[in-house]
Amino acid sequence: MAMLYSDRVMDHFSNPRNVGELTDANGVGEVGNAKCGDIMKMYIKVDKGVITDVKFKTFGCGAAIATSSMATEMIKGKTIEDALKLTNKAVVEALEGLPPVKIHCSVLAEQAVRAAISDYYTRLGVDPTPIVGEI
Ligand code: FES
Ligand code: FES
Numbered sequence: 001m002a003m004l005y006s007d008r009v010m011d012h013f014s015n016p017r018n019v020g021e022l023t024d025a026n027g028v029g030e031v032g033n034a035k036c037g038d039i040m041k042m043y044i045k046v047d048k049g050v051i052t053d054v055k056f057k058t059f060g061c062g063a064a065i066a067t068s069s070m071a072t073e074m075i076k077g078k079t080i081e082d083a084l085k086l087t088n089k090a091v092v093e094a095l096e097g098l099p100p101v102k103i104h105c106s107v108l109a110e111q112a113v114r115a116a117i118s119d120y121y122t123r124l125g126v127d128p129t130p131i132v133g134e135i
Helices: 007-014 062-075 088-094 100-123
Strands: 027-032 039-047 050-059
Touching: 007 062, 027 100, 039 062, 039 100, 050 062, 050 100, 062 088, 062 100, 088 100
Parallel strands: none
Antiparallel strands: 027 039, 039 050
Protein backbone atom coordinates (compact mmCIF):
# COMPACT_ATOMS: atom_id res chain seq x y z
CA MET A 1 0.00 0.00 0.00
CA ALA A 2 1.28 3.46 -0.89
CA MET A 3 2.05 5.78 2.00
CA LEU A 4 -0.88 8.10 2.58
CA TYR A 5 1.24 10.75 4.25
CA SER A 6 4.44 12.49 3.16
CA ASP A 7 7.58 12.09 5.25
CA ARG A 8 7.22 15.68 6.33
CA VAL A 9 3.69 15.13 7.63
CA MET A 10 4.85 12.05 9.52
CA ASP A 11 7.76 14.04 10.96
CA HIS A 12 5.53 16.88 12.22
CA PHE A 13 2.94 14.40 13.49
CA SER A 14 5.41 12.26 15.45
CA ASN A 15 7.55 15.18 16.57
CA PRO A 16 5.34 18.27 16.60
CA ARG A 17 7.08 21.64 17.10
CA ASN A 18 5.91 24.31 19.56
CA VAL A 19 3.42 22.15 21.46
CA GLY A 20 2.01 23.46 24.72
CA GLU A 21 0.79 26.70 26.24
CA LEU A 22 2.39 30.14 26.49
CA THR A 23 1.83 31.59 29.95
CA ASP A 24 2.77 35.08 28.75
CA ALA A 25 0.74 34.95 25.53
CA ASN A 26 -0.95 38.19 24.57
CA GLY A 27 -3.17 36.52 21.98
CA VAL A 28 -5.02 33.21 22.26
CA GLY A 29 -7.29 31.72 19.65
CA GLU A 30 -9.41 28.62 19.78
CA VAL A 31 -11.18 27.19 16.77
CA GLY A 32 -13.17 24.07 16.08
CA ASN A 33 -13.61 22.12 12.89
CA ALA A 34 -17.32 21.97 12.11
CA LYS A 35 -16.73 18.94 9.94
CA CYS A 36 -15.25 16.64 12.59
CA GLY A 37 -15.41 18.45 15.96
CA ASP A 38 -11.63 18.65 16.40
CA ILE A 39 -10.28 21.65 18.35
CA MET A 40 -7.12 23.72 18.05
CA LYS A 41 -5.83 26.34 20.45
CA MET A 42 -3.07 28.75 19.42
CA TYR A 43 -1.06 31.02 21.75
CA ILE A 44 1.00 33.92 20.41
CA LYS A 45 3.38 36.36 22.04
CA VAL A 46 3.57 39.58 20.06
CA ASP A 47 6.30 42.14 20.61
CA LYS A 48 6.44 45.33 18.51
CA GLY A 49 4.28 43.78 15.81
CA VAL A 50 6.38 40.59 15.59
CA ILE A 51 5.27 37.12 16.73
CA THR A 52 8.22 36.26 18.93
CA ASP A 53 6.78 33.02 20.29
CA VAL A 54 3.94 30.65 19.50
CA LYS A 55 2.60 27.40 20.92
CA PHE A 56 -0.40 25.24 20.14
CA LYS A 57 -2.57 22.48 21.50
CA THR A 58 -4.58 20.37 19.10
CA PHE A 59 -7.21 17.84 20.08
CA GLY A 60 -7.52 16.27 16.70
CA CYS A 61 -6.24 13.97 14.03
CA GLY A 62 -2.66 13.54 12.85
CA ALA A 63 -3.12 15.86 9.90
CA ALA A 64 -4.44 18.60 12.21
CA ILE A 65 -1.44 18.16 14.50
CA ALA A 66 1.04 18.22 11.60
CA THR A 67 -0.55 21.33 10.08
CA SER A 68 -0.60 23.18 13.43
CA SER A 69 3.04 22.30 13.99
CA MET A 70 4.04 23.50 10.53
CA ALA A 71 1.91 26.66 10.84
CA THR A 72 3.64 27.64 14.11
CA GLU A 73 7.02 27.26 12.45
CA MET A 74 5.86 29.38 9.53
CA ILE A 75 4.65 32.32 11.65
CA LYS A 76 7.31 32.36 14.36
CA GLY A 77 9.48 35.46 13.98
CA LYS A 78 7.11 36.95 11.39
CA THR A 79 5.22 40.22 11.59
CA ILE A 80 1.48 40.04 12.21
CA GLU A 81 1.00 41.31 8.67
CA ASP A 82 2.95 38.36 7.24
CA ALA A 83 1.30 35.84 9.57
CA LEU A 84 -2.10 36.95 8.31
CA LYS A 85 -1.00 36.00 4.80
CA LEU A 86 -0.53 32.37 5.86
CA THR A 87 -3.01 30.19 4.01
CA ASN A 88 -3.91 26.58 4.65
CA LYS A 89 -2.75 25.93 1.08
CA ALA A 90 0.74 27.21 1.93
CA VAL A 91 0.84 25.00 5.02
CA VAL A 92 -0.21 21.95 3.01
CA GLU A 93 2.45 22.74 0.38
CA ALA A 94 5.11 23.08 3.09
CA LEU A 95 4.05 19.61 4.30
CA GLU A 96 4.45 18.24 0.77
CA GLY A 97 0.74 17.63 0.48
CA LEU A 98 -2.08 15.93 2.36
CA PRO A 99 -4.50 13.25 1.19
CA PRO A 100 -7.65 14.91 -0.23
CA VAL A 101 -9.86 13.67 2.62
CA LYS A 102 -7.52 15.39 5.07
CA ILE A 103 -7.43 18.84 3.46
CA HIS A 104 -10.23 20.09 5.72
CA CYS A 105 -7.93 19.46 8.71
CA SER A 106 -5.49 22.09 7.47
CA VAL A 107 -8.02 24.93 7.63
CA LEU A 108 -7.90 24.74 11.43
CA ALA A 109 -4.31 25.99 11.51
CA GLU A 110 -5.01 29.05 9.37
CA GLN A 111 -8.14 29.85 11.39
CA ALA A 112 -6.37 29.39 14.73
CA VAL A 113 -3.62 31.84 13.71
CA ARG A 114 -6.24 34.40 12.69
CA ALA A 115 -8.20 33.84 15.91
CA ALA A 116 -5.08 34.39 18.05
CA ILE A 117 -4.22 37.61 16.18
CA SER A 118 -7.81 38.75 16.50
CA ASP A 119 -7.65 38.18 20.28
CA TYR A 120 -4.39 40.13 20.40
CA TYR A 121 -6.08 43.20 18.87
CA THR A 122 -9.18 42.82 21.05
CA ARG A 123 -6.98 42.88 24.16
CA LEU A 124 -5.40 46.11 22.88
CA GLY A 125 -8.87 47.62 22.53
CA VAL A 126 -8.62 47.57 18.73
CA ASP A 127 -11.48 46.20 16.63
CA PRO A 128 -9.84 43.22 14.85
CA THR A 129 -12.48 42.77 12.15
CA PRO A 130 -11.10 45.32 9.61
CA ILE A 131 -7.60 43.81 10.03
CA VAL A 132 -8.25 40.09 10.44
CA GLY A 133 -11.70 39.74 8.85
CA GLU A 134 -14.47 37.51 10.14
CA ILE A 135 -13.32 34.45 12.05
FE1 FES B 1 -10.73 14.26 13.76
FE2 FES B 1 -10.93 12.09 12.60
S1 FES B 1 -12.43 13.48 12.91
S2 FES B 1 -9.54 12.62 13.98
FE1 FES C 1 -10.69 16.61 12.08
FE2 FES C 1 -8.53 16.21 10.87
S1 FES C 1 -10.16 14.89 10.93
S2 FES C 1 -9.09 17.99 11.88
